[in-house]
Amino acid sequence: MHKMTNQIQCGDLAMALEEGLAAIDIELGSASDLVITYRADSPTLSDLKKAFSAGEESFQHALSARGLHERFPFTDDVEHLESAVQSAFSSGFTSPERWNQGDPPKAPLLLKEIPYLLKAWDEGWAEGDSARKEIDARREEQEWRAERDAIIDASAGTEQARPHIPEWEPSFRH
Amino acid sequence: MEILQDDLFIKAETALRDGTAVIAKVGSCPKLAPSQRDRLINGITRLIDRIALSARLAIEARNAGDSSCLAAASSILVRHLSLAGESLPAIERRITEGSVHA
DSSP, X not given: OOOOOOOBOOHHHHHHHHHHHHHHHHHHTXXXXXXXXXXXXXXXXXXXHHHHHXXXXXXXXXXXXXXXXXXXXXXXXXXXXXXXXXXXHHTSSSOGGGOOTTSOOOOOHHHHTSHHHHHHHHHHHHHHHHHHHHHHHHHHHHHHHHHHHHHHHXXXXXXXXXXXXXXOOTTOOO | OHHHHHHHHHHHHHHHHHHHHHHHHHHTOTXXXXXXXXXXXXXXXXXXXXXXXXXXXXXXXXXXXXXHHHHHHHHHHHHHHHHXXXXXXXXXXXXXXXXXXX
């Protein structure tokens, strides 16, 4: 026999929310949850902003270092690299010996709590590497074409045999 | 693309405000059993934490010019915003209107 109370029952909604979060975890490949260190009884928006601003600096430094790092391989700007290195150092989670050209800055600690957000970070790196390889290949091809043109120009008007031109790739136009 | 992202960030901000407001209502609802109150606050807090964090990653990735990271973070954000859109109004309605039974 049920006793009538004036309490509001929300168990179904709480369960639906918990299951929704779990479903996202499963879908995105994570079984862990974010560890909340600042959680009080009822966090307010300003509490949230405060909590996130605590990690803000390192977060921004991380992404700044990351953005600079991704662009650096395409430039010879030493100041650019130094700026990226400084950003990485001051982030607090990237030690000087671990952050070098070709060694991506680590993800912010906040992201490490949530594997699929960390994965988003890592996938960004993977795509960045791919784009970098493509640009490197394009640059090498341009250098090779410049070398080829220089050889052809140098032999123009002479009766010498066609000079040796190093092979590059199938798209070379005869 | 840019407009869509801005729209997404506005939705994230709205969801954070809505979530915080619902937490406040749940916390001050006298008709809610303490165990259910804690459970709801815990669930909503987890949800808005994730919205805040994925939105943050998306915004910072955009500022860093990292399109692939931005796309991944946006996708994660959309999933959580969808859950917020389903769950927060339902919780608020229940708290406000009350579904009182044994």
